[in-house]
């Protein structure tokens with residue numbers, strides 16, 4: 149019994165088997181990327197959740213897992229993932245803010261995954277931890293921070309990154325709140341961009357502030373925080389003796405990609421001595437671009453900011469950076485005593501124990517993909533990716549302006565564009581009819597596999613939204629998108645009014 153178990157385990161760990169299956173995986177992935185990037189296949193082979201769950205169950209190996217069946221079952225499993233997945237590398241993918249990641253980054257992630265380099269403490273992933281520190285230093289310098297003065301870390305996603313930053317802000321604004329919680333009568337608030345990602349309000353819920361204590365900062369006509377009104381809002385809060393945990397600005401906000409005027413907001417926050425936080429999950433990458441760097445000017449004055457490399461730095465999820473301008477805040481989020489993990493006599497190494505700064509204890513070596521891309525291609529690649537996709541956002545806007553049956557909902561600052569299809573027959577339709585038509589059209593297009601774009605709402609009315617986050621998408625693909633919306637829109641109208 150013991151021997152049979154050992155034998156099966158040895159088979160699972162066999163490096164020769166790894167070589168065979170690894171070769172097969174690279175072969176299948178290469179064929180997949182060739183097909184998908186050529187644009188000849190569907191963007192998404194739509195299946196319902198029930199169908200996919202059945203297939204997932206059907207592939208589970210009920211045999212004894214020995215080497216004889218491995219190549220076959222491995223190939224079937226890999227191919228099923230490829231056949232049933234979302235094809236972000238398809239040039240007609242213009243959906244959520246998840247990129248067609250540079251495939252080579254995935255190879256670096258695979259090295260980390262296969263050897264299971266983790267962190268929490270430096271000793272468990274010494275090089276992966278060092279890569280993370282090196283990348284924090286580079287990204288901070290890209291936005292103009294001074295080496296040696298700032299600090300940061302990587303965490304599993306923008307939501308967690310915002311939560312951790314705001315936890316630090318809370319602990320700084322309300323000393324002892326980590327130990328004592330928040331007193332009912334002090335009623336602190338968080339002032340946030342009115343269209344910030346939902347994880348900001350969620351953070352307020354988690355941090356014990358309460359989502360009702362998230363006060364919206366007024367926006368200007370381009371849906372950016374209005375610094376004058378912010379100044380008035382903070383003055384009023386001071387008069388009312390209400391502690392402000394932070395002002396959470398956006399670079400950029402999710403709905404239409406609006407970048408807040410960070411320099412002006414920094415002036416206001418400095419004047420009121422309020423923590424300035426910037427959610428630069430999407431737009432931080434603008435710092436790499438000569439052409440678009442101006443959009444994040446002032447981010448170096450924020451007390452904290454976050455930046456998702458798994459968005460506009462085109463690495464696979466998840467790799468989110470938190471950066472504090474002031475090194476002294478690096479241990480301010482958590483105050484944990486865990487003698488089995490953190491050794492207080494090793495102060496020099498504790499600096500590099502990520503678990504002291506992050507919500508995670510065990511943490512994936514999430515920065516390897518970014519570091520790997522930078523090692524192979526250099527920083528210019530990131531500038532090229534930003535320029536190409538942001539430029540195309542502007543081109544798409546021009547195409548919408550020129551098309552009488554489309555209505556752009558804003559002038560884009562980056563690669564996020566919201567719009568509606570307004571065919572002639574719906575030009576005078578009530579807003580809810582036009583909104584529902586656009587939402588149904590989006591679903592039809594998604595299910596057809598022709599394009600992948602996402603729904604949104606503007607002023608409560610349904611609309612369409614694209615993020616051009618595959619640098620292989622071209623103007624021609626976008627012209628095809630408009631034609632597809634026209635033809636599928638026509639079919640939809642006919643089915644609604646037979």
Ligand SMILES: Cc1ncc(COP(=O)(O)O)c(C=O)c1O
Nearest residue numbers: 245305306307345402427429430
């Ligand atoms: C501006 C912004 N902040 C935060 C997030 C959340 O990031 P994540 O999905 O990595 O948790 C998003 C996601 O799209 C976002 O657009």
